[in-house]
Amino acid sequence: MARSRREALLLGLASAGGLGTSVGASTARAATVAADRSPPWRAGVEGQRRADLGDGFYRNPVLSGDRADPSVLKDGDDYYAVFSSFQYYPGVVVWRSRDLVNWTPVGPALTVPLGTVWALDIARHDGRYFIYIPVLTKAEAAGLPFKIYVIHAPSMAGPWSAPIDMGLDGYIDPGHAVGEDGKRYLFLNDGHRVRISDDGLRPDGAVEKVYDGWPIPEDWVIEAPAPEGPKILRHGGWFYLFSGQGGTAGPPTSHMAVVARSRSIHGPWENCPHNPIVRTTSIDEPWWSRGHATPVQGPAGDWWLAYHGYEHGFRTLGRQMLLEPFEWTADGWPRALGGDLSRPLPKPSRTATNPHGLALSDDFHQAMLGSRLAFFAPKPGYLDRVRLADGGLVLKGQGSGPADASPLAMIAGDRSYEVTIDLELRGPGQGGLLLFYDDKLFCGVGAEAERLHAYKGGREQGYPAPGPGEGRRLGLRVVNDRDVASFFVRRPGGAWRKIVSYEVSGYNHNMADGFLSLRPALFSAGEGEVVFRALTYRARVSS
Numbered sequence: 001m002a003r004s005r006r007e008a009l010l011l012g013l014a015s016a017g018g019l020g021t022s023v024g025a026s027t028a029r030a031a032t033v034a035a036d037r038s039p040p041w042r043a044g045v046e047g048q049r050r051a052d053l054g055d056g057f058y059r060n061p062v063l064s065g066d067r068a069d070p071s072v073l074k075d076g077d078d079y080y081a082v083f084s085s086f087q088y089y090p091g092v093v094v095w096r097s098r099d100l101v102n103w104t105p106v107g108p109a110l111t112v113p114l115g116t117v118w119a120l121d122i123a124r125h126d127g128r129y130f131i132y133i134p135v136l137t138k139a140e141a142a143g144l145p146f147k148i149y150v151i152h153a154p155s156m157a158g159p160w161s162a163p164i165d166m167g168l169d170g171y172i173d174p175g176h177a178v179g180e181d182g183k184r185y186l187f188l189n190d191g192h193r194v195r196i197s198d199d200g201l202r203p204d205g206a207v208e209k210v211y212d213g214w215p216i217p218e219d220w221v222i223e224a225p226a227p228e229g230p231k232i233l234r235h236g237g238w239f240y241l242f243s244g245q246g247g248t249a250g251p252p253t254s255h256m257a258v259v260a261r262s263r264s265i266h267g268p269w270e271n272c273p274h275n276p277i278v279r280t281t282s283i284d285e286p287w288w289s290r291g292h293a294t295p296v297q298g299p300a301g302d303w304w305l306a307y308h309g310y311e312h313g314f315r316t317l318g319r320q321m322l323l324e325p326f327e328w329t330a331d332g333w334p335r336a337l338g339g340d341l342s343r344p345l346p347k348p349s350r351t352a353t354n355p356h357g358l359a360l361s362d363d364f365h366q367a368m369l370g371s372r373l374a375f376f377a378p379k380p381g382y383l384d385r386v387r388l389a390d391g392g393l394v395l396k397g398q399g400s401g402p403a404d405a406s407p408l409a410m411i412a413g414d415r416s417y418e419v420t421i422d423l424e425l426r427g428p429g430q431g432g433l434l435l436f437y438d439d440k441l442f443c444g445v446g447a448e449a450e451r452l453h454a455y456k457g458g459r460e461q462g463y464p465a466p467g468p469g470e471g472r473r474l475g476l477r478v479v480n481d482r483d484v485a486s487f488f489v490r491r492p493g494g495a496w497r498k499i500v501s502y503e504v505s506g507y508n509h510n511m512a513d514g515f516l517s518l519r520p521a522l523f524s525a526g527e528g529e530v531v532f533r534a535l536t537y538r539a540r541v542s543s
Helices: 005-011
Strands: 071-075 078-082 091-097 104-110 121-125 128-136 147-153 175-178 184-188 192-196 228-235 238-245 256-262 287-297 303-311 314-328 334-336 374-376 386-389 392-396 416-426 430-438 441-448 451-456 473-481 484-490 497-503 519-525 529-539
Touching: 071 121, 071 287, 078 121, 104 128, 104 147, 121 175, 175 228, 184 228, 228 287, 238 287, 287 314, 303 334, 392 519, 416 430, 416 441, 416 519, 430 451, 430 473, 430 529, 441 473, 441 484, 441 497, 441 519, 451 497, 519 529
Parallel strands: 256 287
Antiparallel strands: 071 078, 078 091, 091 104, 121 128, 128 147, 175 184, 184 192, 228 238, 238 256, 287 303, 303 314, 314 334, 386 392, 392 529, 416 473, 416 529, 430 441, 430 519, 441 451, 473 484, 484 497
8 A cells, every 4th residue: 555755754654674684593491580779770862761680681571562462473583573453553663673572663554544443464465465454333333243353564664555345354363374274273262263265364164163172170269261372383384372261451461372273274273282382370479460472482582472461560561572481392382481470591592682662752753653642533534634744743623621632642661751741732722732531531731822721530620729820831750660650741941830740540541441551641632732842751760
């Protein structure tokens, strides 16, 4: 799908090259070392936490913040990953790595708003790349089924095709596979499977039930059986089916990764005798609800599981990407080696020099929509709301307030951070800075020329009372200190003045559903427009 010059500028599409030297070969083992707690993570760009400790070891998460349902593809010396992007557009941001620990964004693959994007799968077949995208639309949320779309491209850097509706209604979590006969399949949630056409774009047969899941003991504390996230690996004469079960949120001990195998893509499937191979077993562990695993071979020929989990005490950050080594047992089953992930682990390769992460600060010379900022639940034509001009990002107003303004949000992956923004109000309406979960749950400050507004729990607050305005030019700041958020305002050249502080640990999926995370966000509501300038993000501590 061809992109206009303006769209390419706004998206800030990255080149697929330039990730540093090739990865050397070394074999990672399960040995762990005593936890280094000063600091637990290495500080990366803008102080953001970085998994790579610089000494041949890494500490989870390998990609912090909201990176749910990771799907990882090994493509020669490169690794690519995509994650659930939910209602955020541009979405389906592709990330690239050489060592599975350090990741940088390539850019978004999906600009057309389809609905809520969950649990994708990446595949390469016959030299072409595919992303299978399950979507829940507003109509479907009222009772109609999910849909599965597919996009394809000559490379993971694109250009990506327009989304194609595959006609697979009512299913989620596609997992691409190729059988012993060379035919292509999608494995789906709840143990279903469908053969697809040779070009990978449509069904080529009926959906059938092929796997019943692993029988979870009745006394285990889980959310639901929920077989989902199937990933197929062909290895050593077997097809291995990796699945998530137990429910992806809820109690900390819900989610898990299980595995089954078969000599044929058609089954029958035999469950691993030591299932689950990954699971949180205690609320005392540092990572909760671990599951939805993709198996991938490391650069040295070793084996790894990439999956997600909630950080103990920080559900607001969403499900983050975790990496754990595994080995093959003598009888041909995978066995995870990382324990509860509380300690540093040896990297897949000690010689990689990959960069990692993305600066979230922005001077708006190149907005990098999707990779840095994305619209929540935008309407068609949403890119027409935004332009780069006057030394900033100019955002047309929409709706009457933060709830229906389709804010521009970023993924934060630090336990503590601060965000500042300068804004200029043009015409009636308001602009502001939020911590945003969804259109029903957010907090923050909105500014009109004559008045300040405070928001909490998704509603405007009478306390503190709306204050006098600061004029048409002002600065806003939020400091989120381990889920205690304080909001500040200042006039140009003036000192910061605190407006209000809120406790926001409850702004998470278990309280509000939706599987989302709490994100710093900018909004422009009402008539007129807001010019945002000098966006800065800083992690406050490496913890």
